[in-house]
Structures are given as C-alpha cells and as structure tokens.
Amino acid sequence: MKKILIKTLGCKVNQCESEAIRNALVESDHGFAIGDDGMADVVIVNTCTVTRKAAMQSRQAVRQAVRANPGARIVVTGCHAQTAPAELAAIEGVDLIVGNRDKHLIPRQIYSDMPKRTGDHTPVECPDIAGIVQFDVLPGIAHGGRTRPFLKIQDGCNAFCTYCIVPHARGRSRSLPMDPALRQIEQLGRLGYREVVLTGIHIGCYGHDLTPAIGLYDLLCRIRDAGAIDRVRISSIEPAELSDDIINLAASGEEPPGRLCPHFHIPLQSGDGGILKRMHRPYGRDYFMELVQRIIGRLPDAAIGVDTLIGFPGETDEAFENTYALIQSLPVAYLHVFPFSAREGTPAFSFKDQVPAPVIKKRCARMRRLGSKKRREFYARHVGKVVTVLVEETRDRTSGRLKGFSDNYIPVTFDGPDDLANTFQPVEIQRISSEGVPRGVVILNVE
Structure with a gap:
C-alpha cells in the first residue's frame, strides 16, 4: 500500500482542499494510506503566499519534505505554486508543480503515471487562473481529523485590495452551486458530524456568479431548512457583506438543526x-x-x-x-x-x-x-454562564480534560467521559485559568 503525506500551510481553504485531496486518495481503490515523514511514497505540499514570510515558509517546507522523504514523489501546489512556480521548480527533488487552477486534479495525476523531474526540468502545470469562471468541485469531502469539518463553498476574489496577492493566486470569485453544497452538507451529516464551517476566499460574494444569482443568506436558509447538520459556522466575512439578514438569522434563537453560530x-x-x-x-x-x-x-x-x-x-x-x-x-x-x-x-x-x-x-x-x-x-x-459546547474527539493536551467550542467560539475544558465526544453538552464556565483558558463543568439533568 502506497503512503501519502500532505503538508499544508496557510488558510482554512488550503486546509479544506488538502483534506479533500487526502480523502480522495485514501478512499479510492488505488491503495493509498496516510504516511509519515520518512515513510511516504508521495508528498504533497500545499503552499501559501499571502506574506513574504508565508512564501519563505512554503519553500522551507518543500525542502524539508525532499530531505525527509528520499525517493518519494514530491508534488507542490497552492498559492505560492500558482504565483512563483519557477522558484519552486528550481528546488532539487521536486517532481511536479500544480497551480490552484488544477489542484483538484492532483489525485487523478497521482493515480496515473505522474510526470517526474528529469534532469533540471520539473514539470509545471500552472496555467493562468484569471479567466476561470467555474467553481472546481474538490475531489472528495473534507472530513476527518476534526470535529468541525470545513466545506469550501467559494473560491477567488474580485476585490483587488492594493496589498493583496490572493486574487492573482486564486482568480476571480466563483461559487459552488447550492444543490451540490447541500448534498455535501447532507453527506457530512450522515457521517456523524454535528457542525460544519463554511469557508472560502471571499465568502460574502457567494452565489453572485451563479445563474440565477443568489447570496450567502439564501444558502444559510436552505441549510437551516434542510436540517442535515446541527450547527453552521461561517469563516471570515467582509464588513460590507455581513447583512442584517445574516445577523438576524444568527439571532433567531432557533435550536439545531441548522443553527447559525x-x-x-x-x-x-x-x-x-x-x-x-x-x-x-x-x-x-x-x-x-x-x-x-x-x-x-x-x-x-x-x-x-x-x-x-x-x-x-x-x-x-x-x-x-x-x-x-x-x-x-x-x-x-x-x-x-x-x-x-x-x-x-x-x-x-x-x-x-x-x-x-x-x-x-x-x-x-x-x-x-x-x-x-x-x-x-x-x-x-461568560463566567457563571452556561454555554452549549460541541465536545471534540481529542482531549486537551495539557490538562487531559475534555474540550470543545461553544457556539460563540469560546474554547472550554471540563471533566467528563470519552463517550461525550461529538455531542452537545451544557457547560457552565466557572473560571478562567492563569493561562487564559476557560474552565467549566458539565451541567447534568438539564431539561
């Protein structure tokens, strides 16, 4: 069985894409399993370029992957690959550079006879991304390894703020159509997840490119009405795109399913x-x-x-x-x-x-x-208040206590058995530790 290792730098969108690629490989019939440094047959480095430091760290991660995995096929993708492919292709040991436009095709390339570096030549597949108008559906669902999976519903950005390289790395804004988005959320619900985080590069522009045009609020209402997931959280949203409708939806006081955090x-x-x-x-x-x-x-x-x-x-x-x-x-x-x-x-x-x-x-x-x-x-x-916490699968490393996030994003630790994992629990926040961590206790027998 071939071992696959994916190293991810940067934002939640990159994390979502990496998870989807990993799951597509592992869940395929081509015989892949998750590997570790030193034991991988294929290493994918998903890079970031939002700052000079991020770009430098991306190159360092590529070099480290080459050193730690002699003989492995090294694939470099992501935003730094899209904007500076020549810099990455010059690193000895890199076999393939794939830009963001074709990132979703990586599993297919790995299944087939993936191009490999010959001499000083590294295959580079980074076509211009500026003209892409269709959302490329990821090769798998981004689940596993976290209690709150990410769902990428939008990519690209039309804003072109004067400091930002992201539109050049990601292209124009484009959206996952509503029906596929709802089907993916339904699938996550069937897998047992209780909360999903909707993510994108410019999520407030969701649906503006679709025909007919819709908005983020429309999708949130459909998610609520479908009832396939208990809680929904949205990632970063621009000030001018956070509408009263969205705020009121979160303030509706409705219980799950479909509650907007x-x-x-x-x-x-x-x-x-x-x-x-x-x-x-x-x-x-x-x-x-x-x-x-x-x-x-x-x-x-x-x-x-x-x-x-x-x-x-x-x-x-x-x-x-x-x-x-x-x-x-x-x-x-x-x-x-x-x-x-x-x-x-x-x-x-x-x-x-x-x-x-x-x-x-x-x-x-x-x-x-x-x-x-x-x-x-x-x-x-919030000390003295009771919050509803989605209990995570893993315990707090320092204290060994259970941990989880409230709907309003307070990380709380508390005592309890392992079988509370992936359940919603009412927790009273009792104090803030010297390290700044909220400590609580589960409230039992709450009707």
Missing part, C-alpha cells in the same frame, strides 16, 4: 480612513464601528473576531493610534494581527512611505497585547 470574523485591516482608502477597502471607520455595535445589539454574547494589517505604507503614528483606539473601544472577542508584507505584483509594493520594519514589529506587539486583553475580557464576561 453567533460568531463573525470580520477583517478591519485599519481603523484610519485614509489608510482604508489607500488599501482600496470599501468601507470607513464609522461603518465598521456601527456594524459591530449592530451585531452586539442583536447578539450580546456574539464572538466578533477582527483582522488588522499593521504597517501599511503611509501608516503614521496617528493612523496606527486610530486603529488601536477603534479596537480598544469595541466589544471584540479576539484579534488576528498581521504585519504588512509588500508583495510584488500588488500596487502597494511600489507605494511610497514604507513603514520601517522595527516600527511595524513594535506596533504589532502592542496590538497583540490588546488582542490578548480583549480575548480574556470576552471569556471573563
């Missing part, structure tokens, strides 16, 4: 109006503030996660302080803090007024401290 991850990037305009972001500071307040007005316990991009060209001390003050004033639950990374091929690469790296580092550290404070405050507001 009160958890929204919303990219802010900057809290300064001038920087937002230079970024080509289609909203302003006041709009974002009002959106967060509107969510909390309907869903007081909602988890609101925020992305910030620190050190964009022209970000003065005042502009940074505007971002810091905005985040400080809002009831957000957590932050993802990214340093600006100039990506060749984007307008911001050649912008003047680049912020020095030490300044960016200092600002990021300060913003992350604020994020830690916000996270702890959010958890602390």
Whole structure:
C-alpha cells in the first residue's frame, strides 16, 4: 500500500482542499494510506503566499519534505505554486508543480503515471487562473481529523485590495452551486458530524456568479431548512457583506438543526480612513464601528473576531493610534494581527512611505497585547454562564480534560467521559485559568 503525506500551510481553504485531496486518495481503490515523514511514497505540499514570510515558509517546507522523504514523489501546489512556480521548480527533488487552477486534479495525476523531474526540468502545470469562471468541485469531502469539518463553498476574489496577492493566486470569485453544497452538507451529516464551517476566499460574494444569482443568506436558509447538520459556522466575512439578514438569522434563537453560530470574523485591516482608502477597502471607520455595535445589539454574547494589517505604507503614528483606539473601544472577542508584507505584483509594493520594519514589529506587539486583553475580557464576561459546547474527539493536551467550542467560539475544558465526544453538552464556565483558558463543568439533568 502506497503512503501519502500532505503538508499544508496557510488558510482554512488550503486546509479544506488538502483534506479533500487526502480523502480522495485514501478512499479510492488505488491503495493509498496516510504516511509519515520518512515513510511516504508521495508528498504533497500545499503552499501559501499571502506574506513574504508565508512564501519563505512554503519553500522551507518543500525542502524539508525532499530531505525527509528520499525517493518519494514530491508534488507542490497552492498559492505560492500558482504565483512563483519557477522558484519552486528550481528546488532539487521536486517532481511536479500544480497551480490552484488544477489542484483538484492532483489525485487523478497521482493515480496515473505522474510526470517526474528529469534532469533540471520539473514539470509545471500552472496555467493562468484569471479567466476561470467555474467553481472546481474538490475531489472528495473534507472530513476527518476534526470535529468541525470545513466545506469550501467559494473560491477567488474580485476585490483587488492594493496589498493583496490572493486574487492573482486564486482568480476571480466563483461559487459552488447550492444543490451540490447541500448534498455535501447532507453527506457530512450522515457521517456523524454535528457542525460544519463554511469557508472560502471571499465568502460574502457567494452565489453572485451563479445563474440565477443568489447570496450567502439564501444558502444559510436552505441549510437551516434542510436540517442535515446541527450547527453552521461561517469563516471570515467582509464588513460590507455581513447583512442584517445574516445577523438576524444568527439571532433567531432557533435550536439545531441548522443553527447559525453567533460568531463573525470580520477583517478591519485599519481603523484610519485614509489608510482604508489607500488599501482600496470599501468601507470607513464609522461603518465598521456601527456594524459591530449592530451585531452586539442583536447578539450580546456574539464572538466578533477582527483582522488588522499593521504597517501599511503611509501608516503614521496617528493612523496606527486610530486603529488601536477603534479596537480598544469595541466589544471584540479576539484579534488576528498581521504585519504588512509588500508583495510584488500588488500596487502597494511600489507605494511610497514604507513603514520601517522595527516600527511595524513594535506596533504589532502592542496590538497583540490588546488582542490578548480583549480575548480574556470576552471569556471573563461568560463566567457563571452556561454555554452549549460541541465536545471534540481529542482531549486537551495539557490538562487531559475534555474540550470543545461553544457556539460563540469560546474554547472550554471540563471533566467528563470519552463517550461525550461529538455531542452537545451544557457547560457552565466557572473560571478562567492563569493561562487564559476557560474552565467549566458539565451541567447534568438539564431539561
């Protein structure tokens, strides 16, 4: 039996695609099993390029895969493969480069006589992705290894923010049609999953390219009505695309099945109006503030996660302080803090007024401290409350206790038997540990 190993860098979409490729190989009749470093016959490295650091880490992962698996066929795919195939093809030991456009075909290529490096020549299959208008269905369902599987319903992005390389790596926005999406969710429900995370590159544009055009809200309503899954969570969604309809759907108070989790991850990037305009972001500071307040007005316990991009060209001390003050004033639950990374091929690469790296580092550290404070405050507001937790299959490594997430994305640990795994349990949050982890207890005999 051949051993397959997949190494994944980057976002939830990459993770979803890797899982789907892995499952397609393992569940096929071609004799593949999951392998480990040193024992793999085929290694797939699914790369990221969103920052220079991510691109560097992707190349490092490829080299490590070559060293650790002598004699294995090495396939490199993903966003760095799409945007910089020549750099990856130059790495000795790489057998095949496959861009994002043809990523879904990798299992078929592995089943057949996969092209192999000959001398200094590595086969590269990275056709232009800009003209792709049809969503390519993944070769398998992305299940296994997690209690909450991802379902990719959208790919690509039309926004072309001035700092972002992703549209060049992923192409234009395109959507998985509703019926196939519902069938995949039904299949996940039959496999025993209780929650699914809908993911994409620009998920708020879901359905705009379909005929007739639909929206994310339409899909969420159909998922609710179908009742095939208990809980639905959506990944990152742009501020202007988080509609009142979606917020109200999460606030409807309906029990499973089909409950939309009160958890929204919303990219802010900057809290300064001038920087937002230079970024080509289609909203302003006041709009974002009002959106967060509107969510909390309907869903007081909602988890609101925020992305910030620190050190964009022209970000003065005042502009940074505007971002810091905005985040400080809002009831957000957590932050993802990214340093600006100039990506060749984007307008911001050649912008003047680049912020020095030490300044960016200092600002990021300060913003992350604020994020830690916000996270702890959010958890602390729930001490004494009972939350519904989907218990995970694996226990907490440090404490050995059961663990899981509430619908509003609070990670809770608590004591209990293994047979609670993959069930919903009412858990009272009793305290926050010194490490910042919510600790709770299962409430028994709740009617």
